[in-house]
Structures are given as structure tokens and as C-alpha cells.
Amino acid sequence: MKTITTMYFSPTGASRKIANGIAGGIAGTGTFEQKTIDLTKPQAREKTYEFRSNDILVIGYPVYGGRVPAVLQNVLCGLKGTATPAVLAAVYGNRDYEDALLEGQDLLAEGGFTVLAAGAFIGEHSYSAKVGAGRPDAEDLQAAEGLGIKAAEKISAGDYLEVAVKGNRPYKDPMPDMPFTPKITETCTGCGLCAENCPMQVISRENPTQINTGCILCSACVKLCPQQAKYWDAEPILKIKQMLETKFVERKEPEIFI
Ligand SMILES: Cc1cc2nc3c(=O)[nH]c(=O)nc-3n(C[C@H](O)[C@H](O)[C@H](O)COP(=O)(O)O)c2cc1C
Missing domain, CATH: 3.40.50.360 (Flavodoxin domain)
Incomplete structure (x- = not known):
């Protein structure tokens, strides 16, 4: 089979x-x-x-x-x-x-x-x-x-x-190094969901505010936090976000190659 x-x-x-x-x-x-x-x-x-x-x-x-x-x-x-x-x-x-x-x-x-x-x-x-x-x-x-x-x-x-x-x-040049990590607000309950699901396992389980080197900026922790306690404050990421929200909101459609 x-x-x-x-x-x-x-x-x-x-x-x-x-x-x-x-x-x-x-x-x-x-x-x-x-x-x-x-x-x-x-x-x-x-x-x-x-x-x-x-x-x-x-x-x-x-x-x-x-x-x-x-x-x-x-x-x-x-x-x-x-x-x-x-x-x-x-x-x-x-x-x-x-x-x-x-x-x-x-x-x-x-x-x-x-x-x-x-x-x-x-x-x-x-x-x-x-x-x-x-x-x-x-x-x-x-x-x-x-x-x-x-x-x-x-x-x-x-x-x-x-x-x-x-x-x-x-191919396009690799992305430049962006040594940033998400910030965390006081609404964090320390549930550990972010640490558990981090694809790079760089978030401390005991203290999720502590992020070790190796973050790939994937936003998994930001998007999955039930308290919305994680956010980006690094200027280059905020600029990217603003550029995207200004220029790339119009719906694109899937492209199929067969
Ligand atoms: C570091 C990084 C770079 C990205 N670069 C691009 C990009 O070049 N073009 C784009 O349209 N989206 C880009 N994105 C957005 C992701 O491709 C998009 O959100 C995707 O749906 C995430 O997939 P996932 O939900 O499987 O993680 C980028 C996201 C990250 C975190």
C-alpha cells in the first residue's frame, strides 16, 4: 500500500x-x-x-x-x-x-x-x-x-x-540577522504554553520572560498565548508590520503549479 x-x-x-x-x-x-x-x-x-x-x-x-x-x-x-x-x-x-x-x-x-x-x-x-x-x-x-x-x-x-x-x-539573499525576542506583559500567568510550543525551545519553562539565544522570530509564542501577553516592540519588526499593513492587505490567491 x-x-x-x-x-x-x-x-x-x-x-x-x-x-x-x-x-x-x-x-x-x-x-x-x-x-x-x-x-x-x-x-x-x-x-x-x-x-x-x-x-x-x-x-x-x-x-x-x-x-x-x-x-x-x-x-x-x-x-x-x-x-x-x-x-x-x-x-x-x-x-x-x-x-x-x-x-x-x-x-x-x-x-x-x-x-x-x-x-x-x-x-x-x-x-x-x-x-x-x-x-x-x-x-x-x-x-x-x-x-x-x-x-x-x-x-x-x-x-x-x-x-x-x-x-x-x-535565490534572494538570506534575511539579515535580527537579534530580537518578543516582550512579555504582566498578564503572563506562567502557564508555560509558549515554552512548550517554541519550535526552537529557547523559552525558559520556569520563567517565560527569559528567552535564550536562538529565537527565529516565528511568533508562535505571540500568537498562541491565551493571555496575549507576548508582543513585539523591536523597531525593525514594528516597521515591517506597518509596511505590511499599508501595502499588503489586498487579498492574494493561491497559485498552483501542476
Ligand atoms: C521571519 C519571518 C519572515 C517572513 N517572511 C515572509 C515573506 O518573505 N513573505 C511573506 O509574504 N510572508 C512572510 N512571513 C509570514 C509567514 O510566511 C506567514 O505568516 C505564514 O503563514 C506563517 O506560516 P505558519 O503559520 O505555518 O507558521 C514571514 C514570517 C516570519 C516569522
């Missing part, structure tokens, strides 16, 4: 929803075994994964600075395929995804995968609830499912040709 493996790195949940939508589309076309690997968890990023030629890999990640998030680049590069078909989703915050799909496709190709279908989808922006607000929504999830169905058709027809995705080589 073929196995569909759904992998995602998804600090604020948008990429997870899209990857699950795509996998659901594929799964609806036949009988498959299904597995999920959440690369948001640091331990999951340290394991090695091998895939057979009759497996199907679905993978979703957020776009960071028009690229694959730096923390994920080695992980993608280390996946071992055997001419394994893969479906790729880059999820961006309604600004642009630039080279994130092409880079993901290249990294997977190095490991022996053929990306035969891909999509760029929109998720609420990590730094603003007004940019890409409420995305992915029902229409986005339908588009994700549709991509899965089309990918499944290609696979069952034996059409294992690499799909051409948008993007340029050399």
Missing part, C-alpha cells in the same frame, strides 16, 4: 492546515496509509527519514524572507527519497513568496525526490493579524485539496515529471 507522509514546519499553524488539506485531497482518491511528521518539534528535525519510490511526500512550510526558513534548509536537504514523488506547499503572509518554492524543490531534488506538484498559499502574517487575516480560509483549503487531487492523478498516471515553479536562482 502507498503511504502518504505529511510533513510540515508550522510555528503559527497555517502551513500545517495547507499540508493537511493537500494530503486529504490525495487520500480521497484511493486507499493509503497515512503518517504525519511535525517538523515544528525540534526532536523531529533531528531524525533521519527515508522514503520509497511508492511513497508520497506532502510538505508544507512558511516563507521567511522569500526563502525556505533557514532552520528547515538542512532538514529538507537530509530527507532521503528514492525517486519519491513530492507535493510542496510554501505558505506566505500575503506579501510574496519569491524563491521559497524553487529552493524547496531544489533541496528535495538533492535528496532524491521529484516535486511534481506545488502551490503557494496564503496564511495570516506572523507579525500582523490584519495581513492575510483568517487565512487559510475554506477557499484556500479547497484549493489545497484540489492540488492534492491533481497530484494524485499525475502519480497514478505515472507522470513523474518535475513541475516548473516560480522563482529565481541565485
Whole structure:
């Protein structure tokens, strides 16, 4: 039996929803075994994964600075395929995804995968609830499912040709170092949810106001805090937020490559 493996790195949940939508589309076309690997968890990023030629890999990640998030680049590069078909989703915050799909496709190709279908989808922006607000929504999830169905058709027809995705080589320059961390208000109850869910495990469990080096500015803690006790006050991030809320609120639609 073929196995569909759904992998995602998804600090604020948008990429997870899209990857699950795509996998659901594929799964609806036949009988498959299904597995999920959440690369948001640091331990999951340290394991090695091998895939057979009759497996199907679905993978979703957020776009960071028009690229694959730096923390994920080695992980993608280390996946071992055997001419394994893969479906790729880059999820961006309604600004642009630039080279994130092409880079993901290249990294997977190095490991022996053929990306035969891909999509760029929109998720609420990590730094603003007004940019890409409420995305992915029902229409986005339908588009994700549709991509899965089309990918499944290609696979069952034996059409294992690499799909051409948008993007340029050399890729966009990496994002500059931004050594900031979210601030915390007195409404923090010390529940530890942020520490538990931090993809980099840099928040102290005993004292969540203490953040060690290695924060990737993903906003997982800011968005999941039930008290809304976490916030950004670093000037460069506030400027990005303002720029996004001025220039990138108009709805963008998913782009499908098949
Ligand atoms: C460090 C960082 C860089 C980002 N860069 C971009 C970008 O270049 N373009 C864009 O549209 N959104 C960008 N975003 C927004 C995320 O791609 C978007 O919010 C995505 O939905 C987050 O996915 P997740 O919910 O799976 O974490 C960035 C977010 C972060 C944290």
C-alpha cells in the first residue's frame, strides 16, 4: 500500500492546515496509509527519514524572507527519497513568496525526490493579524485539496515529471540577522504554553520572560498565548508590520503549479 507522509514546519499553524488539506485531497482518491511528521518539534528535525519510490511526500512550510526558513534548509536537504514523488506547499503572509518554492524543490531534488506538484498559499502574517487575516480560509483549503487531487492523478498516471515553479536562482539573499525576542506583559500567568510550543525551545519553562539565544522570530509564542501577553516592540519588526499593513492587505490567491 502507498503511504502518504505529511510533513510540515508550522510555528503559527497555517502551513500545517495547507499540508493537511493537500494530503486529504490525495487520500480521497484511493486507499493509503497515512503518517504525519511535525517538523515544528525540534526532536523531529533531528531524525533521519527515508522514503520509497511508492511513497508520497506532502510538505508544507512558511516563507521567511522569500526563502525556505533557514532552520528547515538542512532538514529538507537530509530527507532521503528514492525517486519519491513530492507535493510542496510554501505558505506566505500575503506579501510574496519569491524563491521559497524553487529552493524547496531544489533541496528535495538533492535528496532524491521529484516535486511534481506545488502551490503557494496564503496564511495570516506572523507579525500582523490584519495581513492575510483568517487565512487559510475554506477557499484556500479547497484549493489545497484540489492540488492534492491533481497530484494524485499525475502519480497514478505515472507522470513523474518535475513541475516548473516560480522563482529565481541565485535565490534572494538570506534575511539579515535580527537579534530580537518578543516582550512579555504582566498578564503572563506562567502557564508555560509558549515554552512548550517554541519550535526552537529557547523559552525558559520556569520563567517565560527569559528567552535564550536562538529565537527565529516565528511568533508562535505571540500568537498562541491565551493571555496575549507576548508582543513585539523591536523597531525593525514594528516597521515591517506597518509596511505590511499599508501595502499588503489586498487579498492574494493561491497559485498552483501542476
Ligand atoms: C521571519 C519571518 C519572515 C517572513 N517572511 C515572509 C515573506 O518573505 N513573505 C511573506 O509574504 N510572508 C512572510 N512571513 C509570514 C509567514 O510566511 C506567514 O505568516 C505564514 O503563514 C506563517 O506560516 P505558519 O503559520 O505555518 O507558521 C514571514 C514570517 C516570519 C516569522
